[in-house]
Amino acid sequence: MAAALAKNIGGEVGESIDAQKAKVAELLRKLQDVIDDPKSTSEQKKAAQAELKEAIAELKKSCNDHLAAKVVGTYVDITGPIMELQAAALAPLAPAEKSEKFNTKAADFSLHAEQLCRVAEVATDVGCDEDPKRHENLKLSIEALRDATPMVVYSAKTLSLNPDSESAKENFDLVKEQWVTEAVRLRTDVDKCVKPTDFMVESEKKVKEEGDAAMALMKTSPKEAVVKVAMVQKITNRVLEVTDAELENVGDCEYRVKLVDHRANLQQAIKNAGQATNDHIRGQAKDPEGFNKSITEVHMNINRIKDEMVGFYLPLPPLPDELPPPIPEEDEEEKPPARPPGPVDSDDEDEPFDASAPAPDPVEAPIEHAAFKLRQETAKYIEEDNDMITAARKIAQKFQQMAKYTKGRRELLELGSTEDGEGGRREKSEFSSMTDMIKTCKEIIALTKNIQKHASMISKNCPDKRLVMSLANSMEPIGMLSQQLNIIASVKASATGKYNEEAEVEADEMLTINAQNLMKSVRDTVRASEACSVKMMSNPNANLQFKRRR
Numbered sequence: 001m002a003a004a005l006a007k008n009i010g011g012e013v014g015e016s017i018d019a020q021k022a023k024v025a026e027l028l029r030k031l032q033d034v035i036d037d038p039k040s041t042s043e044q045k046k047a048a049q050a051e052l053k054e055a056i057a058e059l060k061k062s063c064n065d066h067l068a069a070k071v072v073g074t075y076v077d078i079t080g081p082i083m084e085l086q087a088a089a090l091a092p093l094a095p096a097e098k099s100e101k102f103n104t105k106a107a108d109f110s111l112h113a114e115q116l117c118r119v120a121e122v123a124t125d126v127g128c129d130e131d132p133k134r135h136e137n138l139k140l141s142i143e144a145l146r147d148a149t150p151m152v153v154y155s156a157k158t159l160s161l162n163p164d165s166e167s168a169k170e171n172f173d174l175v176k177e178q179w180v181t182e183a184v185r186l187r188t189d190v191d192k193c194v195k196p197t198d199f200m201v202e203s204e205k206k207v208k209e210e211g212d213a214a215m216a217l218m219k220t221s222p223k224e225a226v227v228k229v230a231m232v233q234k235i236t237n238r239v240l241e242v243t244d245a246e247l248e249n250v251g252d253c254e255y256r257v258k259l260v261d262h263r264a265n266l267q268q269a270i271k272n273a274g275q276a277t278n279d280h281i282r283g284q285a286k287d288p289e290g291f292n293k294s295i296t297e298v299h300m301n302i303n304r305i306k307d308e309m310v311g312f313y314l315p316l317p318p319l320p321d322e323l324p325p326p327i328p329e330e331d332e333e334e335k336p337p338a339r340p341p342g343p344v345d346s347d348d349e350d351e352p353f354d355a356s357a358p359a360p361d362p363v364e365a366p367i368e369h370a371a372f373k374l375r376q377e378t379a380k381y382i383e384e385d386n387d388m389i390t391a392a393r394k395i396a397q398k399f400q401q402m403a404k405y406t407k408g409r410r411e412l413l414e415l416g417s418t419e420d421g422e423g424g425r426r427e428k429s430e431f432s433s434m435t436d437m438i439k440t441c442k443e444i445i446a447l448t449k450n451i452q453k454h455a456s457m458i459s460k461n462c463p464d465k466r467l468v469m470s471l472a473n474s475m476e477p478i479g480m481l482s483q484q485l486n487i488i489a490s491v492k493a494s495a496t497g498k499y500n501e502e503a504e505v506e507a508d509e510m511l512t513i514n515a516q517n518l519m520k521s522v523r524d525t526v527r528a529s530e531a532c533s534v535k536m537m538s539n540p541n542a543n544l545q546f547k548r549r550r
Contacts, residue, residue: 017066020059027052035358045356063126067119068198071190072206074119076234078183081105081112082152082176089160089172102160106153113149113183117142120186123193134192141186148179196246197313200306203239207232207302211295218291222281229277232298236270239302246309251463255312262308266301273298312535355379366512367403370519371396377523381530385545388454388529391447392522398440398447399515405437406508441489444518445482451522452478454544455529462532471528474521481518488514 031048034040088105091098124138155172162168191199214228243263250256276294279285287293355376360368374396381389455475459468488510530546 024055067126068202070119072202081109085109089156123190138189145182197309249465253463262305269297269301367515370516371400374519382547387543391450438489448482458532461536464535467532474524474528477521
C-alpha cells in the first residue's frame with residue numbers, strides 16, 4: 001500500500017511515506033526481537049505492540065490523506081483535455097501550426113489519461129484492501145480506460161486530417177463518448193475508495209488556496225483570476241457530486257437534513273460567485289467587495305459540509321477516566337468450594353486470555369489459529385452488556401475444544417483403539433464422546449443465530465446505508481456455514497468404530513475449512529456491527545454496548 005503510493009506520488013510526499021514505511025518495518029523487527037527474547041516481560045511486549053500499532057495507524061492515515069489529495073487534484077476535470085484535443089483537431093489553422101498544436105494536445109490528453117489510471121492504481125492498493133470486489137472492478141475500469149485512450153488519439157488524428165468528413169466526426173464522437181463513459185466509471189470507482197471526510201478536507205484546502213489566489217489576482221490580472229475561479233467551480237462541482245453520493249448512502253436522520261441544507265446553500269453560492277465574477281470583469285459590480293465575498297461564501301459552505309461529515313464519522317468517544325472500583329476479593333477462608341468444570345460448558349466463564357501471545361501456527365493448527373484471531377477480536381471489547389461479544393467468544397472457545405478432541409480422537413483411531421476402549425490414553429479434553437462434539441456443534445449454531453439476530457437489529461437502526469451493506473455482506477455467509485457445520489458433524493458422527501483414514505481425513509478437512517470461514521465471518525460481523533453502532537441514533541438493546549478496553 002505505502003510502496004505503491006510513494007512510487008506514484010514521488011517528491012517530498014513520497015519520501016515521507018517511505019520514511020514512515022521504514023519506521024513500521026523497524027518497529028516490526030523490534031517487536032519480533034522482544035517476542036523472541038525469553039527475558040522480555042509482558043509489559044515490554046505490549047509496549048512494543050502499541051508503538052507498532054500507532055506507527056501503522058499514522059502510515060495508513062498519511063496514505064489516505066495523500067490519496068484524497070491526488071483524487072481531488074487529478075479528477076477535478078476529467079473531460080477538459082479531451083475537449084481541448086477535439087478543438088485542436090478542428091482548429092482552422094495552417095497545416096504546420098495545426099499539426100504542432102494537435103501533437104501538444106494529444107500528448108496532454110494521453111498524459112492526463114495515464115494520471116487518472118495511476119491514481120486509480122494507488123486507490124486499488126490504499127482504499128480497497130478490505131473489499132476484493134471493489135478492487136477487481138477498479139482494475140477492470142483502469143484497463144478499459146487505458147485501452148480506450150489510443151483509440152481517441154487515433155480518431156482525433158483522422159479528424160484533424162479530414163475536418164470536413166462527416167464519418168470522421170461521427171467516429172470521433174463515438175470514441176469520445178466511450179472514453180468519457182469509462183473515465184466517469186473510473187472516477188466513480190475511485191471515489192468509493194476515498195473516505196468522504198478525507199475528500200472534503202482536501203477539497204476545502206484546495207478551494208481556499210484557489211479562492212485566495214483568485215481574489216489576489218483580480219486586482220492585477222483579471223484573466224488569470226478567472227482561471228482560478230473556474231478551478232473553484234470545478235472543485236465545487238466535485239464536492240456536490242460526493243455530497244450527493246453521501247446523501248444516497250444515509251437514511252432519514254438529522255445528519256441528512258443538515259447535509260441537504262448545506263448542499264443547497266453551496267449550489268447557490270457557486271452560482272453567485274460566477275455572476276459576481278462576470279459583473280466584476282465587466283465593471284458592473286454594485287459592491288466592490290462583492291467578488292471577494294462570493295468566493296469566501298463558497299469556501300465557507302464547503303467548510304460546513306466538511307464539518308458536518310467529519311462530525312458524523314467521528315470515532316467512538318473514549319471511556320471515562322474514572323471507572324468503578326473492582327469488586328473486592330473474598331478471603332480464602334470464606335470462599336466456597338471450587339465447582340468442578342462441566343464437560344461442555346467450560347467456556348461459560350471467561351478464562352484468562354493473552355491477546356499479545358503468539359498465535360498458533362496456521363498450518364499445523366488452523367482451527368486453533370482462527371479461534372485465536374476471533375478471541376483477539378473479542379478481547380478488544382468489554383464483554384459486560386454485549387451479548388454479541390459473549391457469543392463470539394464462546395464460539396471461539398468451542399471450536400478450540402472441537403479441534404483438541406478431533407486431533408486426539410484421530411490419533412487414537414490411528415493406533416487401533418476406540419474412544420471407550422483400551423489401547424492408549426488421550427489428552428484430557430472437554431469432550432468424552434462424539435455425542436459431546438455433536439452437541440457442541442449445535443451450540444455453535446445457536447450462538448451464530450444469536451449473532452445474526454443482534455446484527456440484524458443493529459443494521460435496522462443504523463442510518464448509514466454503506467455500513468449497513470457492509471454488515472449484511474459480513475453476516476450473510478454465517479447462515480450457510482452453520483448449516484454446513486451441522487452436516488459435517490453428522491459426517492464425523494458416522495465415522496465411528498474402525499478407523500477409516502479416507503473418511504476421517506475428508507471430514508477433518510471439511511471441519512477445518514468450515515471453522516476458519518465461520519469464525520472469519522463472525523469476526524467481520526463484530527467489526528461491522530461496531531461501526532454501525534457508532535451511527536445509531538439510539539440503541540434499543542442495552543445488551544449491545546460496544547465499549548473498547550483501554
